[in-house]
Each structure stands twice: as C-alpha cells, then as structure tokens.
C-alpha cells in the first residue's frame with residue numbers, strides 16, 4: 001500500500017470558490033482514491049507555487065470518431081467495430097492528456113463506449129471514466145441517422161430505450177432537432193417530438209439513468225425540456241421562455257462551443273453546406289450561452305469532440321476559454337467542468353470534487369485558471385485514479 005501526500009499547492013476542490021492554501025491531497029495508489037490525513041504517508045511531494053483542481057469532465061464526446069476524417073469521420077460508412085474501437089482507445093488517451101478524467105459519450109457505435117466503460121471500471125483500461133450512451137435515438141432520416149437507431153412513435157422509442165438500457169448504457173441520447181454537420185436538415189428542424197422523448201425519459205429515469213437531447217432550434221429545445229431530459233446539448237437559439245424553463249426544471253445546458261469554433265477555423269477544408277449553417281448559428285449560440293450563464297442556468301462542459309476538426313487532444317481546455325469568451329465567468333467554467341458536470345453525469349459520489357473517498361482525479365497547473373483560463377491549455381500534470389498521466393509540454 002502506497003500513500004502519497006501532495007502538499008503546499010493552492011487547491012480548488014470544487015466545494016470552494018477559489019484556490020486555497022492548506023489543503024493537502026493524500027492519495028492511496030492502490031484504490032486510486034483520496035484518503036484522510038490519519039493514514040500513514042509513504043511519500044511527500046512538495047507542490048509549492050502550483051495550482052490543483054479536479055480533473056475536467058467532458059459531458060459531450062464521440063470517442064469512435066476521427067475529427068480529421070482519415071479513418072472514420074462521425075457517421076461515416078467507413079466505421080466498423082475494429083477501427084471504431086481503435087479510434088476510441090486513441091481518443092481516450094488524448095482526452096486524458098488534456099486533463100479530462102471523466103467523459104459522457106453521447107453517440108458511439110458498436111457499443112464501443114459501453115464496453116470500454118466496463119473495462120475502465122474494472123481497472124483493466126487506463127482512461128477517463130466513461131458514462132456511455134451507445135447509439136443515439138433519432139427519427140427515421142433524422143440527425144446522425146447513420147450512427148443512430150431510427151425510431152418513430154412512442155412505442156418504438158420505448159423499445160429501443162429499453163434495449164439500450166439492457167446493453168448497459170448510463171445515459172440515452174435523443175435527437176430533438178437537425179444540426180450543422182449533416183446535409184439536408186437545418187438546426188431548426190423539429191425531429192423527435194415531446195411524447196416520443198418522454199417515453200425514453202421515463203424508461204431511463206425508472207432505472208436511475210439520464211437522458212440528453214441534441215437540440216439547436218428553439219422549438220426542439222422546448223420539446224426536450226418538456227419531455228424531462230437532464231441536459232440539452234448545444235442550445236443555439238434561446239428566448240426568455242426557454243431560460244425560464246431551464247431554470248424551473250434545473251435542466252443543464254452543454255454548450256459545445258468547440259464544435260462551431262473548429263468548423264470556423266478549418267472552413268477551407270469543409271463542405272459549403274456546413275460552413276454556411278455554421279455561420280448562421282455561431283453568433284446566436286454565443287449570445288444564448290452568455291445569457292444562460294447570466295441567468296444562472298446550470299452549465300456542464302462538453303466539446304462534441306469527434307465532429308469536424310474538433311480535437312480530443314486540446315479542445316476541452318479550449319472549450320473553457322471559449323465559454324469565458326462567450327461571457328461565462330472563469331469560476332462558472334471551472335464548475336461546469338467539475339462539480340456541475342459530475343452532477344449531470346450522476347457520478348458526483350466519485351468524481352467532480354477533491355474530497356476524501358473520491359477518485360484521485362486531478363490536474364496540477366503552473367498558474368491560476370481563475371485569473372487566466374488559458375493556463376489550462378499550457379503545461380500541466382494530470383492524475384487519473386492517483387496515477388500520473390504525463391506532463392504535457394506540447395502546448396505553447
């Protein structure tokens with residue numbers, strides 16, 4: 001049994017609202033958890049001048065996808081069980097290096113996220129913890145239909161929700177509207193309706209699991225909230241009634257600002273329909289997230305990693321910067337990536353804060369991200385279940 005004490009750093013535990021001196025972290029390397037100071041300590045590591053925060057949680061990934069489209073882009077017919085698994089294993093390591101120690105995958109194929117989640121829980125796979133959704137549910141011809149189960153009507157939605165739960169998902173992903181990444185639909189298109197989504201919510205909630213909905217247009221967003229989903233993904237167009245609905249139901253927003261940012265940065269390499277739709281949504285998206293943060297809507301960090309040029313290796317820390325540029329405070333961004341995301345993912349009993357008995361998932365930084373959020377993109381050391389990932393010095 002090896003117990004290591006990391007001392008003298010300033011620590012944001014997720015329970016406090018600033019980096020405080022005098023919080024020593026004691027890690028039991030065998031269990032990979034934080035333990036109390038009463039236990040015997042084998043080794044002490046002095047981190048004077050450093051800043052420690054909980055590992056980041058990314059609530060919106062697609063680990064089976066290649067953002068650069070070389071092996072298998074999201075929804076590509078080139079995807080098969082082997083290359084999807086290969087991509088997922090690579091992408092999980094990239095996420096870890098960026099400081100992400102837990103994810104919610106919201107659209108995988110071949111049950112890759114479900115099976116890797118089990119292996120990670122058994123400590124057979126060194127990777128971020130995974131809340132898996134398996135294949136999303138979409139209407140026939142709906143958003144991401146190449147990688148989803150196509151379902152129509154309440155009974156079919158219920159049937160496939162039950163099938164996903166049988167396979168072992170912790171979350172069900174629904175498509176409430178069209179989107180940017182696929183041709184032939186718009187972000188405003190209403191897709192699964194309230195009654196259909198409510199059937200999935202009932203089935204998931206009966207088993208203590210969660211539901212999230214991809215929803216960009218206003219009507220679809222309201223349908224999803226009325227259906228009782230736990231989070232709305234993207235939330236591009238919001239009006240006053242929508243803000244009230246979010247607040248009243250405590251529904252989360254997962255902004256995924258890295259997705260439109262990535263398309264915009266790489267527009268030369270992308271099809272016209274995607275660039276055009278992206279331009280149409282970008283400004284409203286930023287304004288909606290800004291107003292949501294001001295109104296006190298609960299935010300959880302997510303990037304949509306796996307969409308076009310939306311990288312696993314640095315876009316989680318980039319998303320933190322993009323959120324603050326949209327008007328989210330630095331503290332709200334840190335909470336969105338830690339304590340809030342843990343609540344949304346239903347993993348607050350083991351992740352999201354630095355506390356005795358929880359997983360020793362944490363990041364050591366050179367500077368204070370509450371003063372400059374971009375320090376998350378610079379040199380850092382990441383620990384998952386008490387084990388060091390690596391010192392990332394490939395950042396500027």
Ligand SMILES: [Zn+2]
Nearest residue numbers: 060106107304
């Ligand atoms: Zn997505």
